[in-house]
Structures are given as C-alpha cells and as structure tokens.
Amino acid sequence: xxxxxxxxxxxxxxxxxxxxxxxxxxxxxxxxxxxxxxxxxxxxxxxxxxxxxxxxxxxxxxxxxxxxxxxxxxxxxxxxxxxxxxxxxxxxxxxxxxxxxxxxxxxxxxxxxxxxxxxxxxxxxxxxxxxxxxxxxxxxxxxxxxxxxxxxxxxxxxxxxxxxxxxxxxxxxxxxxxxxxxxxxxxxxxxxxxxxxxxxxxxxxxxxxxxxxxxxxxxxxxxxxxxxxxxxxxxxxxxxxxxxxxxxxxxxxxxxxxxxxx
Amino acid sequence: xxxxxxxxxxxxxxxxxxxxxxxxxxxxxxxxxxxxxxxxxxxxxxxxxxxxxxxxxxxxxxxxxxxxxxxxxxxxxxxxxxxxxxxxxxxxxxxxxxxxxxxxxxxxxxxxxxxxxxxxxxxxxxxxxxxxxxxxxxxxxxxxxxxxxxxxxxxxxxxxxxxxxxxxxxxxxxxxxxxxxxxxxxxxxxxxxxxxxxxxxxxxxxxx
Numbered sequence: 001x002x003x004x005x006x007x008x009x010x011x012x013x014x015x016x017x018x019x020x021x022x023x024x025x026x027x028x029x030x031x032x033x034x035x036x037x038x039x040x041x042x043x044x045x046x047x048x049x050x051x052x053x054x055x056x057x058x059x060x061x062x063x064x065x066x067x068x069x070x071x072x073x074x075x076x077x078x079x080x081x082x083x084x085x086x087x088x089x090x091x092x093x094x095x096x097x098x099x100x101x102x103x104x105x106x107x108x109x110x111x112x113x114x115x116x117x118x119x120x121x122x123x124x125x126x127x128x129x130x131x132x133x134x135x136x137x138x139x140x141x142x143x144x145x146x147x148x149x150x151x152x153x154x155x156x157x158x159x160x161x162x163x164x165x166x167x168x169x170x171x172x173x174x175x176x177x178x179x180x181x182x183x184x185x186x187x188x189x190x191x192x193x194x195x196x197x198x199x200x201x202x203x204x205x206x207x208x209x210x211x212x213x214x215x216x217x218x219x220x221x222x223x224x225x226x227x228x229x230x231x232x233x234x235x236x237x238x239x240x241x242x243x244x245x246x247x248x249x250x251x252x253x254x255x256x257x258x259x260x261x262x
Numbered sequence: 263x264x265x266x267x268x269x270x271x272x273x274x275x276x277x278x279x280x281x282x283x284x285x286x287x288x289x290x291x292x293x294x295x296x297x298x299x300x301x302x303x304x305x306x307x308x309x310x311x312x313x314x315x316x317x318x319x320x321x322x323x324x325x326x327x328x329x330x331x332x333x334x335x336x337x338x339x340x341x342x343x344x345x346x347x348x349x350x351x352x353x354x355x356x357x358x359x360x361x362x363x364x365x366x367x368x369x370x371x372x373x374x375x376x377x378x379x380x381x382x383x384x385x386x387x388x389x390x391x392x393x394x395x396x397x398x399x400x401x402x403x404x405x406x407x408x409x410x411x412x413x414x415x416x417x418x419x420x421x422x423x424x425x426x427x428x429x430x431x432x433x434x435x436x437x438x439x440x441x442x443x444x445x446x447x448x449x450x451x452x453x454x455x456x457x458x459x460x461x462x463x464x465x466x467x468x469x470x
Contacts, residue, residue: 076338100338108331 010132021131024140024161027087033174033208034073034084036144037184037201038156042194042225043146044201045084047073048174048209052217058240071237074220078103080113080148080233082222086174087141087161095141099123113233116147120157120165128163138162142173146224148233154224170200176208183207194225202250214252216240265366266317266391268293270445271303272405273314274436275372275386276419277398278428281456282384284312284372285436287407287467289448290319299448299469307333308343309460310382311373312453313353316405317391318366325367328356346373346385350395357393364391368404374455382457401435407443414439429454429461437467 013019032048049072073092077083077099085092102122106114123143130138138161145157158173159165170188172180183204192200206214221243227234238246247253270291275284290301303322304314313329315322332352336344344352353369369389374382388402389395396402401419403411414435423431433452440446447467454461 097339100335104331104334107334108327111327 010130010134018131018162021138021162024087024138025142027140028142028161028174029177031086031174032073033172033176033180033205034086034142034144035170035172035180035184035201035205035208036084036146036156036158036168037170037188037192037197038146038154038168039192039194039197041154042197042223043082043148043154043156044194044197045074045082045144045146045222045224046201046205047071047084047086047220048205049073049218049220051089058217071220074222074237076235076237077119077145078107078114079235080224081116081119082146082224082235082237084144084146084173084220084222085141086143087139091139092141092143095123095126095139095143098126113149115149115151116145116155116157117152117167119147120145120159124159124163124165126163127159127161131162144171144173146222148224148226154226172204172208175210180204180208194223198223198246199250202247202252206252214247216243216247219243219247221246263293266368267406267445268366269317269319270406270443271301271316271319272403272407272411272436272440272443272446273303273316273370274401274403274411274415274432274439275314275370275388276401276415276423276428276432276435277384277386278454279422279424280374280382280384281425281428281454282372282374282386283428283432283452283454284314284370284386285432285450285452286314286316286405287436287440287446287448287450288464289446291445294444296448302451304451304453305329307349307371307373308337310375310455311344311346311349311371312455313349314370314372314404315367316370317368321365321367325356325365325369329353332356346371346375346387349373350385350387350389350397354389354393354395357389357391361392366391370402370404372453372455374457406445407439410439410442411435425454425456425461429463433463433465437465441468 032050034047037044075083075096103114142160156168170184221238223236225234273286286304290298372386375385377383387397401415418431418435449467450465452463
C-alpha cells in the first residue's frame with residue numbers, strides 16, 4: 001500500500017522543498033540555451049539547437065518557418081508573441097499548442113490579440129497546477145515570451161516549471177545561463193535599439209555556446225518588431241539561410257576552412 | 263417569415279479563366295426596413311480564398327470569427343495557408359456540427375487552389391445552412407435573391423472569361439438580380455481573385 005504514495009510528486013520534503021520541481025529546473029539548466037533581449041523598438045530571441053547531425057532531415061525547416069517556426073526551440077505563439085523554449089521538447093510542444101489555443105480563444109472572445117502577460121499567466125496557471133494536483137510530474141520546460149501589446153508595448157517574460165513568471169530587460173534560460181546573464185548585465189544598456197540588441201544577442205550567444213563558431217545548424221533566431229504600415233506587430237522567425245546571412249553581416253560566421261559537416 | 267430572410271442579402275461566385283469572382287450586395291435590413299447600405303458579408307480567408315456569408319446578420323459575425331479562429335490555428339500548426347478545398351470542408355463540418363440548431367447562413371466560397379505543377383486552379387463552392395457542399399464548375403448563388411441570381415447567371419455566364427470580363431458579368435448579374443428582390447440591393451461589392459492580384463470594387467446600385 002505504501003507504494004501508492006511513492007509516485008506522488010506534489011508533496012513537500014521534510015525540509016520544505018518540492019524536489020520534483022527542483023529536478024525539472026535542473027533538467028532545464030542542461031538544455032540548449034535560449035536568450036532574449038528587450039529593445040525599445042523590438043524584442044530579440046536566440047536559441048542554441050542541440051539536436052543536430054548530418055542525417056537529420058531539415059527540409060521542412062528550410063522551407064517552412066514562415067508561419068509557426070518549424071525549428072526545435074522557436075515558435076510563433078500568436079501574431080504578437082514569439083516563444084523560445086528550453087527543456088523537454090515533447091512537453092514544450094504540448095505547452096506551445098496550449099498557448100496557441102489560449103491566444104486564439106482570446107481573439108475569438110475579445111476580438112483583440114492576447115496581452116503578453118496574460119498569455120504568460122495562462123501558461124503559468126497550468127504549470128502551477130502540476131506542482132499541486134495529480135499528474136506524475138511537472139512540465140520540464142522554461143519559456144521566454146517575446147511579445148507586443150498596445151498596453152505595455154514590447155515585453156519579455158520568463159516562466160519556469162513551478163509556474164513563476166517575471167518580466168525582464170534581458171535574460172537567459174538553459175545551459176550556461178549564469179554566464180550569459182552576467183554578460184548581459186555588463187553589456188545591457190537602457191534605450192537599446194533592435195539592431196544593437198541583435199548584435200548583443202549574437203555576441204553573448206557566441207560566447208556561451210559550446211561550439212566555437214556560430215552557424216544556422218546550431219542556432220535559431222527570431223525578432224519581434226512593430227510594422228508601422230500595417231499597424232501591427234511583426235514576428236519574424238529566421239530561416240537557416242537568413243541566419244547565416246545575418247551571422248556574415250555581423251562578422252560572426254564560421255570561416256570556410258573549418259566547416260566539418262559538409 | 264423565415265429567419266433566413268430576416269436581414270436580407272445575397273452572394274454570388276463565378277469561375278473565369280485562371281480567375282474567380284465573388285460578389286455581394288451591401289444591404290442590412292430588419293425585414294422590409296433598411297438599416298445599413300454598407301454591411302460587409304464577404305471576408306478574406308487567405309490571400310487566395312474568400313468566403314461570403316449571406317443569411318442572419320448575427321450569425322455572419324459569429325461564423326466569421328469562428329472561421330478566423332479555425333483558419334489561424336490551421337495556419338500556425340500546418341505552417342502553410344489553407345487551400346480552398348480544405349476550407350470548404352472546414353465550413354461544411356462546422357455547419358454540420360450544428361445540424362439540429364443551425365447557423366442561419368448559406369456560405370459561398372471562392373478561391374484559387376494550388377496545382378501540383380505550381381499553377382493555380384479556380385475553385386468555387388457553396389453549402390446550405392447545415393453544410394451540404396455543392397462544388398460547381400460555373401457559378402454558385404445564395405441569399406434572398408438566389409432564385410433571381412440563378413436565372414440571370416444562367417443567361418449571362420459563359421466559360422473562360424478573362425478577369426475584367428468576369429468582373430462585368432458578375433456585376434451585371436448581381437445588380438440586375440437584386441433589383442428584383444426587396445431584401446437585397448443598396449450597392450454591391452465585387453472581388454475578382456487572379457493569381458497575382460485581387461481586384462476589389464464597390465458598385466452603386468438602386469437605393470429603393
């Protein structure tokens with residue numbers, strides 16, 4: 001009979017800790033890095049891909065990515081929010097699906113895009129639920145939300161497996177997030193423009209990633225800006241070719257001599 | 263009096279050569295009383311698919327929002343825009359889900375579908391209020407003036423009309439049909455969908 005209670009994860013330890021939540025967060029700190037920087041006229045996200053290899057079929061990622069982001073870590077959650085995920089990919093897919101449904105239900109009910117904080121809140125309500133009620137484990141996923149809404153304009157949020165969320169000017173989740181965060185703390189300036197933010201994100205990314213040189217096979221990239229002509233936020237998830245072009249423009253692309261996967 | 267005729271309004275779609283057209287009148291009424299002469303009931307679904315929703319005005323708004331929800335979810339998950347055939351089945355199944363308490367709308371769809379060779383093929387379809395699909399090769403009609411539209415369209419339509427000729431044909435068909443219907447009229451809007459552009463024109467009509 002005692003075994004019945006073994007699998008319950010939503011109980012405090014005698015020291016007053018929730019071990020499963022801490023383990024979930026530990027799992028995330030080994031996952032691919034996701035980095036976000038808030039600028040005055042946009043939000044920039046970058047992520048390190050972990051699942052690579054020359055046999056991996058990337059054909060869908062090459063053509064797609066225009067609408068939903070067909071990569072591993074960067075997803076369009078709604079026309080005004082891009083999500084970057086770190087953690088268990090299958091859990092993340094389920095959360096992304098939930099976020100998209102919530103955002104569209106909001107549009108249906110109020111005829112307005114969902115405010116960014118409300119979307120983060122709705123996901124956190126669900127994540128928190130798994131720290132208290134049944135289900136065998138919490139979601140092993142942290143997210144960065146890069147979004148725009150007419151009330152608070154550009155915003156960057158982070159949420160963790162316990163259901164905590166917070167807004168940031170620049171933050172990082174996943175492997176080496178400590179290093180990245182101290183780099184960001186040193187280099188971040190208020191009143192940053194989106195072009196400078198792109199440079200900052202790529203510089204920090206190149207220092208925190210394991211590989212020596214950046215390339216589209218290891219990197220995902222997205223920028224949220226505001227389209228003055230359309231009077232709407234413009235979410236752009238970069239395609240592999242566009243990432244390589246961007247890296248070349250920033251002078252961070254790998255040289256031809258040290259290409260090993262060709 | 264039938265609830266289908268409460269607000270009035272009609273929609274027609276026609277096939278041309280590598281193009282399609284969809285048109286509607288702009289009247290919103292409360293039985294015989296005219297309320298608005300600028301009531302839109304044709305909506306873009308994608309860059310190449312349009313839907314017209316003649317029938318009860320409250321259901322026009324509700325269905326428009328439902329279809330926007332479903333199409334947005336389709337686009338973001340599938341990572342491509344919905345094809346007109348797929349959209350037609352989405353419309354059909356949505357309406358049939360309400361088989362025993364239906365939306366009082368008879369949708370008309372027009373669009374260009376992608377062919378495997380990379381070209382575009384004209385597509386039009388219409389359903390009744392519970393989603394029975396009618397794929398037509400020439401034209402489809404719906405709304406309070408549907409009987410009149412049918413008659414005029416049979417007289418004026420011919421195969422392989424170019425975009426500008428199709429515009430003239432659908433405009434004349436609509437304007438002359440709604441003049442014989444008390445619940446449709448008060449101006450019209452026409453969309454002609456071609457592979458590289460959409461021509462949208464608002465027409466003046468009799469105001470009686």
